[in-house]
Amino acid sequence: MKSIVIIGFGGMGKRHALDMEEFTGRKIHVAAVCEPDDKRYAQGCEWLKSSPKRFTDIKMMLDEIRPDGAIIASPNFTHWDSLSHFKGRNIPLIIEKPLDSTMDKIFEIVRFAESYIAPIMVHHVMRYSPIVRKARQLMEQNVLGKVCSFQFQQTTHGAHYHNFRRTMATGGGQLLEKATHDFDILLHLIQSRPKRVAAICKQQYFGGDRPDDLRCNDCPDIGTCQQRDNYPREKSDTLCTDNMCVFAKCVDVPDNELCMIELDNGVFGSYSNTYFVWGGYFFSRVYQITGTEAVMRICFTMPHPEKDHYDGKIEVYGNKGWYEKYEFDYEKRIHYNGAPGVAAHFHELLLDNAAKPYSPVNEAFAAELIAIAAYKANDAGTFVNVRDMLPGDIKAFFEKTFLL
Ligand SMILES: NC(=O)c1ccc[n+]([C@@H]2O[C@H](COP(=O)([O-])OP(=O)(O)OC[C@H]3O[C@@H](n4cnc5c(N)ncnc54)[C@H](O)[C@@H]3O)[C@@H](O)[C@H]2O)c1
Numbered sequence: 001m002k003s004i005v006i007i008g009f010g011g012m013g014k015r016h017a018l019d020m021e022e023f024t025g026r027k028i029h030v031a032a033v034c035e036p037d038d039k040r041y042a043q044g045c046e047w048l049k050s051s052p053k054r055f056t057d058i059k060m061m062l063d064e065i066r067p068d069g070a071i072i073a074s075p076n077f078t079h080w081d082s083l084s085h086f087k088g089r090n091i092p093l094i095i096e097k098p099l100d101s102t103m104d105k106i107f108e109i110v111r112f113a114e115s116y117i118a119p120i121m122v123h124h125v126m127r128y129s130p131i132v133r134k135a136r137q138l139m140e141q142n143v144l145g146k147v148c149s150f151q152f153q154q155t156t157h158g159a160h161y162h163n164f165r166r167t168m169a170t171g172g173g174q175l176l177e178k179a180t181h182d183f184d185i186l187l188h189l190i191q192s193r194p195k196r197v198a199a200i201c202k203q204q205y206f207g208g209d210r211p212d213d214l215r216c217n218d219c220p221d222i223g224t225c226q227q228r229d230n231y232p233r234e235k236s237d238t239l240c241t242d243n244m245c246v247f248a249k250c251v252d253v254p255d256n257e258l259c260m261i262e263l264d265n266g267v268f269g270s271y272s273n274t275y276f277v278w279g280g281y282f283f284s285r286v287y288q289i290t291g292t293e294a295v296m297r298i299c300f301t302m303p304h305p306e307k308d309h310y311d312g313k314i315e316v317y318g319n320k321g322w323y324e325k326y327e328f329d330y331e332k333r334i335h336y337n338g339a340p341g342v343a344a345h346f347h348e349l350l351l352d353n354a355a356k357p358y359s360p361v362n363e364a365f366a367a368e369l370i371a372i373a374a375y376k377a378n379d380a381g382t383f384v385n386v387r388d389m390l391p392g393d394i395k396a397f398f399e400k401t402f403l404l
Contacts, residue, residue: 200378
């Protein structure tokens with residue numbers, strides 16, 4: 001049995017703990033967690049139905065437990081600080097996306113990853129889902145012919161604005177925090193680096209003049225506020241463990257965004273996300289990729305209100321009239337049922353730390369550069385060339401990405 005530790009035992013940390021134990025048939029055991037908040041620790045133990053040893057200091061935990069592996073699931077703005085405690089160690093890691101919330105700290109993580117001995121796997125859980133694996137297989141089989149362009153789009157609700165994701169400093173903005181999944185899948189499917197990005201990013205709904213420390217349960221408008229913290233916890237548990245006001249003064253994260261992206265191989269397209277659309281069960285995430293021979297449409301969220309869960313579908317429309325459809329039952333799991341694949345792969349990395357992660361840091365970094373370039377492009381009102389943002393050592397690292 002392999003012993004791991006988890007840094008940040010909140011919404012995602014506690015989910016990792018249970019997934020690692022359940023999906024590996026207890027070949028992975030959570031020996032300890034580093035969690036500063038008493039209530040979060042208690043909630044995590046209740047969720048896991050066991051009480052891993054608790055620390056509030058990462059170094060002390062690593063020195064005492066000497067784990068076989070570790071997972072960093074603290075808030076975005078703490079990732080670099082958490083990771084820096086692994087300097088000089090040889091412990092396989094999962095680090096949550098995004099790598100951190102600012103460009104400079106993300107560069108530090110990239111430098112760290114270059115010299116770290118053990119594998120670091122970024123938790124791009126969508127890569128491990130059966131629907132994305134099938135899409136990747138279809139791309140490898142060249143069913144689309146020459147790939148030319150794409151449109152990726154998602155609309156969702158404001159749960160993300162109730163927690164650390166509501167400010168740029170702590171979350172990094174939705175293009176970095178959440179769309180990084182979509183950018184990662186885009187690059188994973190098309191196997192190219194980003195070249196240049198233009199964007200319009202607006203804050204059209206969230207934010208306002210409410211006090212920064214206001215929480216839903218203390219708010220006089222709890223009865224009438226459309227955005228009160230009432231998201232179904234059993235469905236969105238990872239995102240709704242806080243109830244800060246989404247109309248607070250400090251909220252500065254755009255909630256409606258559109259990017260135009262060109263990749264190094266000439267493929268181009270758009271990505272858009274909107275965060276204030278939630279008609280009870282409406283949440284859309286649809287990717288369309290166009291080639292010279294066919295169009296592939298990946299729909300992650302086929303709503304079935306009567307069944308109280310989503311499933312997914314890939315459709316391929318051939319130019320000569322052929323049509324293929326693949327359907328995916330997520331078995332009522334979030335993240336499109338990617339977690340079993342994540343746990344199995346992490347176990348492989350624990351057994352063989354020379355193995356290559358399926359979701360490595362350099363590819364996550366390439367995806368995050370789209371987000372960073374998009375925010376710069378929005379400020380500048382022009383296209384931003386991704387390479388222009390990179391210092392020499394980081395550029396060298398970037399150029400190695402997606403070289404087969
Ligand atoms: N890959 C995915 O699909 C996915 C889904 C959800 C969240 N996430 C990522 O997981 C991370 C955590 O998100 P969450 O939703 O669980 O947030 P959360 O707020 O629910 O949990 C974060 C936990 O970390 C603790 N914490 C704060 N500072 C810490 C520190 N310095 N060291 C250790 N612990 C600390 C907090 O007390 C809290 O319990 C984020 O980076 C987020 O982007 C990824």
